[in-house]
Amino acid sequence: MTMHGFATRAIHAGQDPDPTTGSVIVPIHATSTYAQDGVGGLREGYEYSRTGNPTRTALETCLASLERGKHGRAFSSGMAATDAALRAMCRPGDHVVIPNDAYGGTFRLIDKVLSVWGVEHTPVALSDVDAVRAAIRPTTKVVWVETPTNPLLNIADIASLAQVAHSAGARLVVDNTFASPYLQSPLDLGADVVLHSTTKYIGGHSDVVGGALITSDDELNAQFGFLQNGAGGVPGPFDAYLTLRGLKTLELRMEKHSDNAELVVQALLRHPKVKTVLYPGLPEHPGHEVAAKQMKRFGGMISFTVEGGEQAALDVCSRTKLFTLAESLGGVESLIEHPGRMTHASTAGSLLQVPDDLVRISVGIESGEDLVEDLVTALG
Structure with a gap:
């Protein structure tokens, strides 16, 4: 059955009843490892819960559906997701355009952590498309967007900025935390990646910390998955369960x-x-x-x-x-x-x-x- 409505997808995408028990709610798979049917004989592809966990998979599937993307990746925090996104797309010598009123944690990561590794940045008023175009360099790999911004509630035109970024060979990332997938769909407007601190509206109850990246780009998704496993900034199954519970409402x-x-x-x-x-x-x-x-x-x-x-x-x-x-x-x-x-x-x-x-x-x-x-x- 095709699921069109947002609320329908929030409640059902990736969340079929458990085939073994009939459990209507996705179980909390509290396990670190999985029995193999012979060496390399993985059941449903699971081997170790840093690499993948069924509760986390349900969350990632639902997030991808709500953001109208092909792939979702869940992380242990919004900053872990931000770090993974930038490390997947940037190398020493590369350049990032950021909002001139970006979230403080994002600014700190770029200004104090990634700068040590040679990633440069330029703050610019993202509401001014011409200013963004002027700030882009040959080395620009990412235009990082918040809309609305935190805390000044400025608005960026996602579709226009996507055109500017893509014409320069850069990718557009939209931090959609303030709007949530219900109020705004950046991928439909041309964004390459959507980021969330799922701690906020997605979790919705101030009881769990998490982050997410959603994209329809197969190559980027593979890189995000590599960093999930390689750097290990993933949510536990109980965190995934709580976040999925929040999505339903x-x-x-x-x-x-x-x-x-x-x-x-x-x-x-x-x-x-x-x-x-x-x-x-x-x-x-x-x-x-x-x-x-x-x-x-x-x-x-x-x-x-x-x-x-x-x-x-x-x-x-x-x-x-x-x-x-x-x-x-x-x-x-x-x-x-x-x-x-x-x-x-x-x-x-x-x-x-x-x-x-x-x-x-x-x-x-x-x-x-x-x-x-x-x-x-x-x-x-």
Whole structure:
């Protein structure tokens, strides 16, 4: 049977009932090794769980289906997936174009780790296609895209950037963590690879750390698989199970996250102590038109700046009761953080340093009216 609907694929892709027991839910295959029928006689291709595990295979199959790709690879964290993607595509002397407001962990990996091995990078405003084209060098192998970006919620035109990258012989990688596969399909827009921190919206419950790479390129998939096995940054079967469990409700959650975010945005816009609200769903957002074209809805992430500078931003973060002061995002519960001191501290003093009066919130799926009241009270 062909599965067209997103929710149908989230619940069934790679997740047929167990042929031995009839278990409706994919079992947690808590094993490190597998019996062989004679030397080299592998059952279903499994020999050792770093190389492959049936629970992980189910997750990878489902992720590939949801991102409309041929191949999925799961990793132990979003950063492990980022590292594998860049090591598969770059060699010493190569060059990467990155967002000028990239996630702090991505920037740290490229600026502090890969640079030691001779991989160079240029930060650029990805919303400016001409600027990206100008930043590309003969040695550019990857254009790395976040859209929306973390934490400034800027929007990149995936289709346009894919054309720019491919015309220069480079590959386009899209970090789709903020949007999730439900709201945005980068491979359909020309991306070569989609990356996720599955810790966030895909897992959705703040109880598991993971990452993923999805592609339709057979050669890249083989390289990702080699690095999974060779470097070993893979999730255990329980992590794969939890992530797969989260995927089943992704559509429902993303709709509620988006509903609540729209309520919160309107409340922030009305508040006298809020200077600017960064949300791609706002018509005045510079990336709104592109976001409306390539996203189903605008998601649950909002950033805003406050009157009174850094101390005022820190005060807001400390006063909320329902919004928990914590890093990460995408869980069912609402979170608030100060990027300059927390998730993006690694960008301090660089071109990617974020404003010190910036607050980032991950809007959960609680009652929207309660979330508005909590923020308004915290703002004073």
